[in-house]
Amino acid sequence: ESIPPALHPQEEVRPTVVSDGLRGKWSILSVNGQAASGGAWLELGAEGPPVVAQRPDGGFNIGVPGAPTTAFLGCNSLRLNGWTRNGDKLALGINGAMRTERGCDERIMAQEEQGYAILRLPVTMELTPPDRLRLVNENGTVDLVR
Numbered sequence: 001e002s003i004p005p006a007l008h009p010q011e012e013v014r015p016t017v018v019s020d021g022l023r024g025k026w027s028i029l030s031v032n033g034q035a036a037s038g039g040a041w042l043e044l045g046a047e048g049p050p051v052v053a054q055r056p057d058g059g060f061n062i063g064v065p066g067a068p069t070t071a072f073l074g075c076n077s078l079r080l081n082g083w084t085r086n087g088d089k090l091a092l093g094i095n096g097a098m099r100t101e102r103g104c105d106e107r108i109m110a111q112e113e114q115g116y117a118i119l120r121l122p123v124t125m126e127l128t129p130p131d132r133l134r135l136v137n138e139n140g141t142v143d144l145v146r
Helices: 106-119
Strands: 024-031 041-044 051-054 060-063 069-072 077-080 083-086 089-092 123-128 132-137 140-145
Touching: 024 106, 069 106, 106 132, 106 140
Parallel strands: none
Antiparallel strands: 024 041, 024 140, 041 069, 051 060, 069 077, 083 089, 089 123, 123 132, 132 140
């Protein structure tokens, strides 16, 4: 099922800047132009890279820099290790990320895989103030709203 474009030609689309608040919960409207299903969302917690701490036994713990960053694309949940931005680029902390492994409807699973393929790589952010955000990379687009 296709949805109308989230952006209208008369609206200002611009790269994000440091003063743009990205933290918080964003509803996912579409993945690669197809309406998102199942109440999909992305919640950007504390900004910053993963925190790595060495344990006394010589191992390492990887944690988040504060409030967690999580995503849900219709079936499974993804817990990420922070996020960073550099200008209009966003990178989610995927090293050591944890994803549930529930099986769902084939169509939802296919869309979920497309969404996760996009979120695994750095994305360019396009903001349409005050509440629309598009994430774009070579794997496609994710359109969000708050």
